[in-house]
Amino acid sequence: MSHGMLPAGPSVALTVVFAVSGLYCLWRVASGRGRGIETVVDVNHILMSPAMLLMLWLPPAPGITWVQIALFSGLALVFFRHLSTSDGVTARTGALLHGGMNLGMVWMLAVGLTGMSGMASMSGMDHMAGMDHGGAQQTWTGLLSWSVAGLLLLSAAWWLARALRSRSHRILCCCHALATGGMAAMLALMVPAL
Template identity: 80%
Template sequence: MSHGMFPADSSIALTALTALTGVFAVSGLYGLWRVASGRGRGIETVVDVNHVLMSPAMLLMLWLPSAPSVTWVQIAVFSGLALVFFRHLSSSHGVTARTGALLHGGMNLGMVWMLAVGMTGMVGMSDMAGMDHGGGQTWTGLLSWSVVGLLVLSAAWWFGRMVRECGHRMLCCCHGLATGGMAAMLALMTPAL
């Protein structure tokens, strides 16, 4: 028996499952709190809603196999959100705002990639529940590790900003945790090259 992407009999896998569950639950609840309290304005609200939608999607991927129809809906939603963030680049002022929009767009594309490889089994997904796909083509492995690297750099940027900017520590921590969690999860999903 397995839970989502991890076999249930591995203590390391269960530790990773527990840690990632905590990361995505915290980031989703923080986004939900921000939406409910009206903390964000404009694009900040989109960022908060993005966390509210992405966190349960990540938890679903961790714990349960998804039907292809559910995965396609998620791919459409997160692709659309990526476009919103990339579109916001042109109206963003300053390096920090543009970098934030770029990183959120990239995080959504990373989510789209994770959903696609999870659904198709392109990158050694045979351990995921309900998936017994062959293959692990070299190009998909290289692309997945490239996405992992970009997500790690993104998380490092958010944590660096958290240290530098007193007024945004919780928000930057949330972004860093979510992005770092995505990087860890994709790394666990991707076989070594």
């Protein structure tokens, strides 16, 4: 097992996925490839990649996790705000999917934190009135996690389809597909540990 919630094998594979997407976006920023919201997208990936790696390899630290939750929630709002100023269905869909990806990240951080600590304390209430609060919360968290993983997978499929249709942004769309697909896989693998 890795120090995080997943076995070492999937953790190594996902490390490659998130490192590649983060380094590609770092290269884009360093070379001045993006402009405006594209730069925000690149910075978002640059910040998200090490956050995913921390989640993969280290137990959650509540202080750091709450800072990350605030950061990615704020970036999600930036993308949702960009929806109103985007031109065309493709640009709006891209903004929506990046906002959704950030909310998916917020969910993963939250369940990673509660999966390691909060659920154990909830299970301590099982004796109250003969109710299984911990089991109910675990089921609810699992169902929502599978739903978020499914939405992330659909997002990855959309980016991959766009990569196949686009000539000018093929590598960038593949990067987005890789990152969201990796998130979907990681969340799906996390669910049994919650």
